[in-house]
Amino acid sequence: MWIITRYLDSNISQYEFKTEQEAREALKNIEGCAILSEVIYFNDPCFTQEAA
Secondary structure: OEEEEEEEOOEEEEEEEOOHHHHHHHHOOOOOEEEEEEOOOOOOHHHHOOOO
């Protein structure tokens, strides 16, 4: 999951996206200061594989 956090006129807004590409397209049109973040959960499949 991808999140854009925007600060504009003393207000903070967050927008959630399923793909990085979708988030980056939206980021191009957002006014104010914006931060793009990837949210990774501890139970995502990439973390459930046991170390060899």
